[in-house]
Amino acid sequence: MSATLKHNFGAGPCILPQTVLQRAAEAVKRWDSIGLSILEISHRSPEFESVVKETEMLIRELLNIPDDYSVLFLQGGASMQFCMVPMNFLQGSKKEAAYLDAGYFGVKAIKEAQLFGKVNVIGSSKDAGYTHLPEDYTIPEDAAYFHYTSNNTIEGTQMWGALKSHVPVVCDMSSDIFSREIDVSQFDLIYAGAQKNTGPAGLTIVIAKNQFLDSVKHPVPSMLDYRIYRDNGSMYNTPPVFSIYTAMLNLQWLKETGGVKFIAKENLAKAQLLYDEIDRNPLFKGTAAREHRSLMNVTFRMENPVDEANFLTYAAKSGMVGIKGYRTIGGFRASLYNALPYESVKALVGCMQAYAETVVPFQSTY
Numbered sequence: 001m002s003a004t005l006k007h008n009f010g011a012g013p014c015i016l017p018q019t020v021l022q023r024a025a026e027a028v029k030r031w032d033s034i035g036l037s038i039l040e041i042s043h044r045s046p047e048f049e050s051v052v053k054e055t056e057m058l059i060r061e062l063l064n065i066p067d068d069y070s071v072l073f074l075q076g077g078a079s080m081q082f083c084m085v086p087m088n089f090l091q092g093s094k095k096e097a098a099y100l101d102a103g104y105f106g107v108k109a110i111k112e113a114q115l116f117g118k119v120n121v122i123g124s125s126k127d128a129g130y131t132h133l134p135e136d137y138t139i140p141e142d143a144a145y146f147h148y149t150s151n152n153t154i155e156g157t158q159m160w161g162a163l164k165s166h167v168p169v170v171c172d173m174s175s176d177i178f179s180r181e182i183d184v185s186q187f188d189l190i191y192a193g194a195q196k197n198t199g200p201a202g203l204t205i206v207i208a209k210n211q212f213l214d215s216v217k218h219p220v221p222s223m224l225d226y227r228i229y230r231d232n233g234s235m236y237n238t239p240p241v242f243s244i245y246t247a248m249l250n251l252q253w254l255k256e257t258g259g260v261k262f263i264a265k266e267n268l269a270k271a272q273l274l275y276d277e278i279d280r281n282p283l284f285k286g287t288a289a290r291e292h293r294s295l296m297n298v299t300f301r302m303e304n305p306v307d308e309a310n311f312l313t314y315a316a317k318s319g320m321v322g323i324k325g326y327r328t329i330g331g332f333r334a335s336l337y338n339a340l341p342y343e344s345v346k347a348l349v350g351c352m353q354a355y356a357e358t359v360v361p362f363q364s365t366y
């Protein structure tokens with residue numbers, strides 16, 4: 001291993017707490033509950049059934065989920081939800097589904113929904129390159145449901161206000177679930193791929209109002225039917241055992257650390273530190289509209305594009321990992337998920353300042 005301490009700003013899969021990694025690694029060798037590796041035990045064993053139960057309890061507790069909601073463990077990533085949602089709630093309906101076009105993942109969700117029925121894109125910020133969230137849209141009162149992404153992982157924008165809607169609200173919360181307090185009762189279905197605040201890849205969490213699930217009247221293939229997961233305790237088939245186990249460890253860590261309310265404050269402090277530097281340092285500029293800036297994924301560029309490759313190399317030497325912007329967008333993206341320490345943001349800011357000292361000003365305005 002290299003001597004340089006790594007600061008992991010990866011967008012997903014992303015950083016997990018060291019203690020979680022250690023405990024997960026131990027369980028791979030020998031899980032004390034059974035005396036075998038967590039990788040080789042039956043998902044039907046009572047010991048693993050208690051893992052599933054505890055994980056669900058932790059999710060319910062951390063997000064304060066009302067009793068009339070189910071918590072489900074699925075696979076296929078958030079991307080599977082792009083088709084599973086319309087397959088269940090749009091297919092066969094005479095209604096349209098209302099979607100917000102606010103970024104890369106929302107676009108993918110729209111594309112899948114169009115396979116199952118009519119999609120009404122009620123707001124878009126495409127023309128602005130998704131640098132801000134769509135504004136001035138209304139949710140039609142007769143929509144089958146309204147779908148949006150709470151945090152645009154690639155573009156670095158985040159939806160803050162609670163959306164009032166007369167129709168069921170479906171939200172892709174993959175990249176900001178557990179990062180801040182939410183009022184679950186405002187939503188009918190929340191989904192999130194696990195690999196950005198919950199645990200390792202391979203698990204998808206769905207939180208759904210039972211009444212909404214029961215509104216589905218047409219047949220759906222079993223593995224794509226939410227009710228099958230609910231009615232079988234997410235054990236209709238073999239669930240991702242190791243991912244669920246590690247998610248449990250991570251959610252235990254979150255609870256012990258102080259829960260969502262506490263971590264939200266930490267996340268705000270981390271984002272503020274980095275945005276302040278971006279705004280202060282003449283070499284850098286933020287790419288998302290200030291009022292829509294994400295606390296999870298901070299996107300930025302350099303005033304002089306020539307500097308970008310140089311800064312990337314410079315930052316890598318100081319241990320910064322995963323700050324390259326998404327392949328289609330370029331620039332930089334620093335993801336500040338729950339497990340990323342404040343110290344890592346300080347290190348990145350230090351690196352930006354140190355780099356600025358090495359650069360000969362290319363504009364007289366410096």
Ligand SMILES: *Cc1c(COP(=O)(O)O)cnc(C)c1O
Nearest residue numbers: 077078079105153172174175193
């Ligand atoms: C990462 C991400 C996805 C894609 O998740 P997969 O688990 O890879 O399918 C979808 N939506 C958002 C908001 C994401 O951040």
